[in-house]
Amino acid sequence: AQSVTQLDSQVPVFEEAPVELRCNYSSSVSVYLFWYVQYPNQGLQLLLKYLSGSTLVESINGFEAEFNKSQTSFHLRKPSVHISDTAEYFCAVIPVYSGAGSYQLTFGKGTKLSVIP
């Protein structure tokens, strides 16, 4: 079984300041890692994902996340946030192999990012 912990439920940050949203996971098998974003009254949108290769992955809107296997972490960062980044962010994992528990995303509880003008 997998579990995901997002250490901060709410993160307020001033516009143009940097931000880090923390995510740690636990799993007995290898996993793929994802960050999703949810805007009010909407579904989830994939922000970025780590499947293999370079441990640093980037999104088109300036976010990046680094997979750290030894610390079982996948923290999300942005060097300068905008008002439009205000949303809830979810970290998620899915097992790599095909077997029990596969094909299902296990989510963290989410982090609400509030960007203050």
Add this chain to the structure above:
Amino acid sequence: KAGVTQTPRYLIKTRGQQVTLSCSPISGHRSVSWYQQTPGQGLQFLFEYFSETQRNKGNFPGRFSGRQFSNSRSEMNVSTLELGDSALYLCASSLGGERNEQFFGPGTRLTVL
């Protein structure tokens, strides 16, 4: 390409009733997953269907059931509704592999009175 659609978007029911939610995946996607989102429990996996077969099931009571049709559209049914079933129900479609992105619909907001 049209995205994942869910109907209805909002639903109000009373305890003891049953409800059916519908999800139409992206064209060509054969996998549909259902998730329940509540403020207390967060996002929890209900079940996943691939080519009309349930491949995976989460830890929910038997009152929650689903099915998938030959055109990949999926329905989710909840019988004997309880107050705690009030939630946003999200469905996601994908090509079906672990590496494939799951695309989420806007959700159905179910309120049980």
